[in-house]
Amino acid sequence: MRLSDIDRGDGIFNRLLIRFISLVTRMRLPDAARVAFYHKDFLGAPLGVWTQAAMRGPSAWSIGERELMAAMVAKWNSCAFCTGAHGAVAAKEIRREVVDAALADYRSASISEGLKATLAFMEVMTLRPMELTAENAKPVLNAGISFEALRDAIAVGAIFNIVTRYADALDFALPTANEFERAASMLLKRGYAS
Amino acid sequence: MARSNSPDHHAFADALRRRVLNGPGETDPITRQMAAERAAGGPAIAAPYDDLARQIGEAAARVTDEQVASVLRTVESEKAVFELIAAAAVGAGLQRWRQGMKVVDEAADAPK
Numbered sequence: 452m453r454l455s456d457i458d459r460g461d462g463i464f465n466r467l468l469i470r471f472i473s474l475v476t477r478m479r480l481p482d483a484a485r486v487a488f489y490h491k492d493f494l495g496a497p498l499g500v501w502t503q504a505a506m507r508g509p510s511a512w513s514i515g516e517r518e519l520m521a522a523m524v525a526k527w528n529s530c531a532f533c534t535g536a537h538g539a540v541a542a543k544e545i546r547r548e549v550v551d552a553a554l555a556d557y558r559s560a561s562i563s564e565g566l567k568a569t570l571a572f573m574e575v576m577t578l579r580p581m582e583l584t585a586e587n588a589k590p591v592l593n594a595g596i597s598f599e600a601l602r603d604a605i606a607v608g609a610i611f612n613i614v615t616r617y618a619d620a621l622d623f624a625l626p627t628a629n630e631f632e633r634a635a636s637m638l639l640k641r642g643y644a645s
Numbered sequence: 646m647a648r649s650n651s652p653d654h655h656a657f658a659d660a661l662r663r664r665v666l667n668g669p670g671e672t673d674p675i676t677r678q679m680a681a682e683r684a685a686g687g688p689a690i691a692a693p694y695d696d697l698a699r700q701i702g703e704a705a706a707r708v709t710d711e712q713v714a715s716v717l718r719t720v721e722s723e724k725a726v727f728e729l730i731a732a733a734a735v736g737a738g739l740q741r742w743r744q745g746m747k748v749v750d751e752a753a754d755a756p757k
Binding site for chain 2: 453454455456457461489490492493494496497498500501504505508509510511528529530531572576577580581583584585587588589592598599601602603605606608609610611612613614615616617618619620621622
């Protein structure tokens, strides 16, 4: 973590809260949660409510599929923290071997054709946004994905193009596999709105 | 197009943009907006903000300690650095949001 203020927490309440949660969970509170608490009304609040709606709100996509989308965006952006964190949540909803296969090559993974086509759209949106055209939407729609579901996926993609960038700019500490696993259980149970 | 079942992503995106790029903070909203535009491929801005904002937009995984430290030496506040990092990240993310929505709307309007 490059900013010690975030590591410690801003204000006595957040400092105590970070210590309390770390004590109760017996693990270091992940940097993603520390950022969510920090200067909260500036970023954590408006981004948290959108993330909660996009990742846990009504959608044609399952929670596992949306978490896999988040992990894929993280992978394309080379964000190790977010790939690990959201891959771990996806693995609780989809089988771990499917998540790992998708992260290695989503085109050959055992996921639906609609999800593959949507991930192809999201890959261009993430890596070469100005090359994205209506032509990229056609295979998604031809695979039976609705406009509404594609918009939901674009929201997930946009959110994690934000999160991965600040995670890496701030140099989030990388949890262990066991800590990712436990944090994933908390994210599934509690969601994103802090 | 029925959108009744999905969250109002447009409203959430707009609220995020207004808060991070236009709302109150330790940094000037104009500087935040310029950092957001730079991270979305926009014009160069003043040093040392330019290097950090451009890097966050292009490849945040390659941001260095020195790029962050250089901005911290200038603004002398970690909260201000955080605001500028958040602004650049939001700029890059919302650029993708706008582009995604634009092409989906084009696809929806295309003759069947």
